[in-house]
Amino acid sequence: MRKISLLKTLATAAVAIGASFSALAADPIKIGSVLSVTGPAAFLGDPELKTLQLYVENINKAGGVLGRQLQLVHYDDGSDAAKANAFGKRLIEDDKVDIIVGGTTTGSTMSMVPLVEKAEMPFISLAGAVVIVEPVKKWVFKTPHTDRMAAEKVFEDMKKRGLTKIALLSDTSGFGASGKKETEALAPKAGMTLLASETYGPKDTDITPQLTKIKNTAGVQAVFVFGFGQGGAVVNKNYKQLGITLPLYHAHGVASEEFIKLSGPAAEGLRLPAAALLVAEKLAANDPQKPVVTGYRKAYNDRYKEDVSTFGGHAYDGLMLAVEAMKRAGTTDKAKVRDAIEATKGYIGTGGKVNMSPTDHMGLDLSAFRMLEVKNGDWALIN
Amino acid sequence: MNMLRRHKPLLILAAVLLCLPLVLPNNFYYDIAIRMAINAIIVLGLNLLIGFAGQISLGHAGFIGIGAYASAILPTHFNWHPLLAMVAGAVGASVVAAIVARPIFRLKGHYLAMATLGLGIIIAIVIKNEATYTGGPDGMPVPALGIGSFSINGEKQWYWVLAALLLFSFWASRNLIDSPFGRALRALHGSEVASQVMGVDVVRYKVAIFILSAFFASLMGSVTAHYIGFVTPNIADFFHSIELVTMVVVGGMASIYGSLIGAVLLTALPQALSTFEGWETVVFGSILIFCMIFMPRGLVPTLAERFGGRGEDA
Numbered sequence: 056m057r058k059i060s061l062l063k064t065l066a067t068a069a070v071a072i073g074a075s076f077s078a079l080a081a082d083p084i085k086i087g088s089v090l091s092v093t094g095p096a097a098f099l100g101d102p103e104l105k106t107l108q109l110y111v112e113n114i115n116k117a118g119g120v121l122g123r124q125l126q127l128v129h130y131d132d133g134s135d136a137a138k139a140n141a142f143g144k145r146l147i148e149d150d151k152v153d154i155i156v157g158g159t160t161t162g163s164t165m166s167m168v169p170l171v172e173k174a175e176m177p178f179i180s181l182a183g184a185v186v187i188v189e190p191v192k193k194w195v196f197k198t199p200h201t202d203r204m205a206a207e208k209v210f211e212d213m214k215k216r217g218l219t220k221i222a223l224l225s226d227t228s229g230f231g232a233s234g235k236k237e238t239e240a241l242a243p244k245a246g247m248t249l250l251a252s253e254t255y256g257p258k259d260t261d262i263t264p265q266l267t268k269i270k271n272t273a274g275v276q277a278v279f280v281f282g283f284g285q286g287g288a289v290v291n292k293n294y295k296q297l298g299i300t301l302p303l304y305h306a307h308g309v310a311s312e313e314f315i316k317l318s319g320p321a322a323e324g325l326r327l328p329a330a331a332l333l334v335a336e337k338l339a340a341n342d343p344q345k346p347v348v349t350g351y352r353k354a355y356n357d358r359y360k361e362d363v364s365t366f367g368g369h370a371y372d373g374l375m376l377a378v379e380a381m382k383r384a385g386t387t388d389k390a391k392v393r394d395a396i397e398a399t400k401g402y403i404g405t406g407g408k409v410n411m412s413p414t415d416h417m418g419l420d421l422s423a424f425r426m427l428e429v430k431n432g433d434w435a436l437i438n
Numbered sequence: 439m440n441m442l443r444r445h446k447p448l449l450i451l452a453a454v455l456l457c458l459p460l461v462l463p464n465n466f467y468y469d470i471a472i473r474m475a476i477n478a479i480i481v482l483g484l485n486l487l488i489g490f491a492g493q494i495s496l497g498h499a500g501f502i503g504i505g506a507y508a509s510a511i512l513p514t515h516f517n518w519h520p521l522l523a524m525v526a527g528a529v530g531a532s533v534v535a536a537i538v539a540r541p542i543f544r545l546k547g548h549y550l551a552m553a554t555l556g557l558g559i560i561i562a563i564v565i566k567n568e569a570t571y572t573g574g575p576d577g578m579p580v581p582a583l584g585i586g587s588f589s590i591n592g593e594k595q596w597y598w599v600l601a602a603l604l605l606f607s608f609w610a611s612r613n614l615i616d617s618p619f620g621r622a623l624r625a626l627h628g629s630e631v632a633s634q635v636m637g638v639d640v641v642r643y644k645v646a647i648f649i650l651s652a653f654f655a656s657l658m659g660s661v662t663a664h665y666i667g668f669v670t671p672n673i674a675d676f677f678h679s680i681e682l683v684t685m686v687v688v689g690g691m692a693s694i695y696g697s698l699i700g701a702v703l704l705t706a707l708p709q710a711l712s713t714f715e716g717w718e719t720v721v722f723g724s725i726l727i728f729c730m731i732f733m734p735r736g737l738v739p740t741l742a743e744r745f746g747g748r749g750e751d752a
Contacts, residue, residue: 131718145466145709149467160576162670169668186576227574227575
């Protein structure tokens with residue numbers, strides 16, 4: 056009897072020691088990230104980093120992934136693509152991360168693409184342009200909607216209202232330039248006619264010359280503005296000042312509460328495509344995205360006491376796609392995780408429903424965008 | 439023996455470059471070394487202009503941009519050979535420098551700084567807005583650099599290419615400073631009137647050194663573009679110009695070694711500070727302020743004076 060209990064003690068001790076060893080042996084899963092936390096793209100990178108930090112913490116509190124903790128290794132590229140390239144190399148070669156979630160701007164992302172392709176490292180980008188996933192690159196995925204989708208969504212809505220002859224006004228930032236290219240390429244296929252195409256600087260304080268030209272172009276039925284940040288608000292004000300009454304559309308780059316505040320009454324009646332996150336509270340109760348977006352919104356609000364932006368949402372989606380893929384693959388083996396990301400089906404994120412495939416490394420369709428109209432100084436969903 | 443002594447600094451640099459791969463643990467450190475070498479070569483050229491000839495340029499990144507985009511655009515859109523594109527870029531940058539140099543160098547001090555700053559910004563704006571060729575603000579990929587079927591590939595090969603280029607520029611800069619041309623430059627830095635009286639064609643020398651440093655900047659722009667494989671308008675950015683001038687000033691004006699040290703330090707610092715979690719910019723700024731207050735002449739000249747006594751003769 057004594058013997059048995061001694062054996063039992065020994066066995067328990069052995070198990071305990073073994074367990075503590077295996078706990079030690081379970082190194083954290085390293086999530087690498089290069090974000091533009093400072094510099095001109097900081098308004099994108101800052102919420103992205105905060106989101107990643109918040110959710111890595113939350114996931115760890117809930118026990119981690121595959122029984123291992125997550126470790127976030129992040130660098131700030133200062134909105135400089137050359138630095139993003141250097142930090143990308145550091146993540147791959149020195150930190151030996153398991154996956155990279157990041158690349159705030161299209162430039163930063165594209166400068167890291169050759170690295171991850173060579174190192175065979177799964178990479179989920181948070182940048183917008185179509186070039187990231189077209190042509191499809193084996194190791195590269197992205198979470199945000201593309202500029203082309205925004206144009207498609209806007210054209211769809213315009214056609215419903217019988218508007219086919221339009222003027223395009225785009226800013227000269229990366230976002231606007233890429234949007235202009237995609238819109239011009241898409242218009243003839245969608246049966247739209249571009250009668251005028253003007254550009255403005257994202258920091259311009261007066262855009263009346265371009266708008267006057269558009270106003271004086273005969274036959275224009277609607278105006279589509281493809282730009283970023285405060286420039287869009289200036290367009291709205293000038294638009295009203297010139298007394299233009301044509302329907303006004305914006306792209307998703309201006310979609311924020313701030314945009315309505317800056318524009319004041321001049322924003323009334325304009326329409327734009329945006330992610331569900333912006334209208335989280337107004338979504339129908341049975342909307343599959345509702346729990347995700349309200350949950351994220353609350354978590355972010357509680358922690359940082361500031362409004363969520365769709366950009367932080369992209370980082371949330373990127374991290375969750377990575378974690379889901381690792382869980383499904385049951386390992387952090389890079390090739391298997393990559394395959395698992397590519398096999399993502401029906402993931403509901405802040406950006407929409409994601410269905411990846413070998414030919415589509417973004418996995419969003421037009422339903423990911425909601426058409427919004429500004430009514431009484433607030434967003435209203437339109438169908 | 440005499441030969442050996444004369445070329446001692448060159449031999450030391452060669453030895454350092456040869457031994458460095460023994461202690462570099464992985465490709466990331468190779469990458470840093472390569473970026474240091476690229477910056478060092480640009481700063482050597484810029485120091486000839488700023489430190490030795492005493493003329494400021496706040497638009498040098500513009501020339502780097504011309505080189506980088508020549509290497510990106512000409513092979514991609516016009517099927518030029520990358521080497522030819524690189525030379526074309528450097529010649530192009532020199533021509534731009536030559537055209538603007540004459541009017542610009544009639545200016546002095548703040549006005550010269552303003553004019554060169556304007557030049558750099560104009561180049562950056564052109565690159566950003568000619569999106570059909572340059573890809574706009576999102577940048578464009580750059581084809582690999584090579585001859586025939588061989589192309590430079592991977593950090594280790596690039597390291598040796600850059601090591602050779604750095605040795606050559608170091609040797610060339612030292613020779614240039616000790617030539618009549620170099621002495622004329624230093625004379626006009628000291629006093630333009632005096633050197634004019636002594637028969638130095640002040641304008642010609644200023645223009646010549648401006649073109650030379652633009653040429654080198656453009657070449658290194660091409661090398662950077664090929665090495666990274668992707669180029670964005672950031673490379674021609676005003677901030678990039680400032681970064682380079684900072685390297686010159688922190689390392690030491692009119693000091694060849696200072697150029698090397700400045701480039702090495704300021705390339706390594708952001709990487710070293712990246713663990714400071716959002717405070718890196720603050721720490722970086724404090725280090726620069728500290729340097730400027732306590733070592734206004736730059737690291738190398740100040741330290742050489744304190745410890746060497748002899749000062750620096752290179």
